[in-house]
Amino acid sequence: MAAAPILEVESLNVAIPVPAGTLHPVQEVGFRVTRGHTLAIVGESGCGKSLTSLALMNLLPPRAARTAGRLALDGQDLLGLSEREMADIRGNRMSMIFQEPMTSLNPAYTVGDQLVEAERRHRRTSVTAARDRAVWLLEKVGMTGAGERLRQYPHQLSGGLRQRVMIAMALMCDPDLIIADEPTTALDVTIQAQILHLLADLQREFETGLILITHDLGVVARLCDRVAVMYAGQIVEEGTARQIFRTPAHPYTRGLLDCIPIPGKTRRGAHLGTIPGIVPSLVGSMPGCHFADRCPHASGACRSGPIAFRDGAGPGHRYRCVLSLPSGPARPDPAP
Amino acid sequence: MLAYLLKRLGIAILVALTVSVVTFSMIYLSGDPALALAGESATEEDIENIRRFYGYDRPIPVQYLSWLGRAVQGDFGHSHYLREPVATVIFERLPTTMLLGFTALAFALALSVPLGVLAAIRPNSLVDRAALTLAVVGQAMPSFWFALTLMLWLGIYWQLLPITGSSSWANFVMPSIALGYYVTPAVMRLTRAGMLEVLAADYIRTARAKGLRPMKVLFKHALRNAVIPVVSLAAVQFGFMLGGSIVIETIFAINGLGFLAWESIQRADLPMMQAIVLVLSVFYIVLTFLADMLNAWLDPRIRVV
């Protein structure tokens, strides 16, 4: 992985004032995405992964405050940009696919209008040229009768088709980076796999960086190069997909992996793991490990102060825990 | 779209028929209409003559059908007082009321839609609070009292505008404000609520994620969806204003339908009253039908199935 990172994030924090104090849903998050590669951000709902993605785009709700040590797209600092300059980057060099295809398209305008608009905003192309590109992209995302589709309204399309439109829209300006926030959660299981493979294929073809936000570890194993596991606002472990799946180091990651059945490996009727306890509230400050209260290995050291990252098994693997790397056999790879 | 249109049209016609039944039965509210027409000194014979002359001796359904049949052709009978066909008088006065209605609606929309949008963009800001106060005050102010107060200050104390009559545009300024101000709160609240809801919608986030400029997000993506319910409300309110113009026209002595209604009631001119109620109701029905069509045009979810 010699390529320069397309996105660099360091010490990203989000703070939201709430009646009971200040909520810190994203804390000290940092990662890199390389051009043409996929980073998965994995975690339970509410762990801060969606807010992280909105923070990258600077699309947080007005009350939420973002701070970061570094946020750079292809070497260009994004932190100092005005809202106007940031708007020039959004949808152009950095685009986003949202979780809810049913509501993410404007019901009052045709698919074509909304696609063309994305390109016309950033490029000085003619309407015809933009429409041609829209048709080409709709074909790319596997929609039949693309020319006809341009004249259709969102409510005439199924959820899967709408998400394909959203993907085409994200690709309109040939971005350096696409952030896909749980792009398949709202879709039927059969459609989910199609959409994910489509995303992976297009990402390879267009050589963009991709951040895939998901709670589905099965998806991650198949499609992603690197994985960042988030828990309660923090990244608790990061590494290549292989490292995360074969030598998970953080107790939370291991807990998560125990919760998914492995085809052919997990015996029928065998007990799947669960992680006891509940996610802590993120209001106020919490000095120690966020997972300590649910962790079977927790000790006093876990709660005394901030936990630093340790190196894991191999280059680029790190985890936020006081324990040294667990010994024992590597897990089987869950990927088929 | 055609099915939708036909269904709406069918309902509109049914409603209009029901209204015509109610309007027709108004003449029997005071008891025997012939008796009421004849006056107190009339003999039994006079009453019988009147009853036969106006057809009150026929069975009521027959009376209704013949009345409706003529009304559909624009014949509302003769005024008991003015000795002119009712329809002629009404169509003479209707344009004045329409003009008043339109200027009042224009005033109301020009005030309430921008205020509602501004209030929604900055909730709890100074603009929002000012708009809310205006709405709360507007809803509580009796329209006739507001009209008189306007007349007193703008017309008498400051001598800015003529106080009565309907001869020039200046005559319509105060009545339009008085009539329009009354519907401002509802329109403003709906615009604000619609805009707040739309601004929180996922597709607004999509539009921002595309890098669209705030003005484009606001006017192209948000306002279009937020005004859909406002269109229906504006049509409904326009109908209410025509009905409510009776108070305002009476105060400002504007020679429109409302003033005519008031005069006719004073003169116990039954055919005229009936016709005015029917005309205004039918007008309202047509208006809401048109608003439905406009909505279908604005909202493709209704138009394109």
Added chain:
Amino acid sequence: MEKAAPMVSLPAPEPSPAALLRRRIFGHAGLLIGSAVLIAIILTALLAPWIAPHDPYDQVLDRKLIPPVWSDGGKATWVHPLGTDHFGRDYLSRLIWGARISLVIGFSAMLISGVIGTVLGVLAGFFGGRVDMVANFLITTRLSMPVVLVAIAVVSLVGSSLTVVIWVLGLLIWDRFAVVMRSATMQVRNLDFVAAAQALGCSKSRIVFSEILPNIANHLIVVATVEMAHAILLEAALSFLGLGVQPPEPSWGLMISEAKGLMFFDGWLIAIPGTALFALVLSINLLGDGVRDVTAPGGV
């Protein structure tokens, strides 16, 4: 299961629902002001015979048009704090007695329209289908007839009295009750506890009375305040046009109507009853808005 995480700064414990409601009520300025003004006006109306300084019908012709005490003319006197009208009747006393008329008409008309509209709306929302279609048709028909015009036409034909005005208004303004109760019932009907009650085999009337009505009561109160205010304004407009409450009753609308010929010389004649009307309607609206805010889920 372990308990939730021990934290350095714990969030405040959740207050009980009752405490939350109390806090919301007393934190809502509009609700407090509205209730205070409304209670003051109701008390004034109830105590009218004892607190009104004069007989509201008593004409003293050599004491005509005395201005209120704050005006600088030499005629103002504390015997008539708000002055007298063109028949020499004490304006303050008429204003106090007039509160009764506004409140009685507003409340009674609201009750009548509330019963009609709620029955119609709940039936439509609960049964849906044909019942809903019929109810919708009735609502549309009612909305297409202009209220003020129909009201004055009917009053002029039937003859005007307090009872007639109450009934005419009550029979005309039920539409909002029906619309709001219909949609509120539809929302509640689809909730789990209603489905559970149905599954348990509870009778329809039992479901309506013990499951649905309590859960739409807050909407009912809000519409009731809106319609009471509406009825008061309509009564005032009818009386102003000479087709509502008849002289010599001290209706506020009628007071404005009687004073309008003299308002160019004595503006206070319309300012005083107008302000009273405004204050009454405003207080009822503030109360209604307050109830809506305080009972809304997630409201502040």
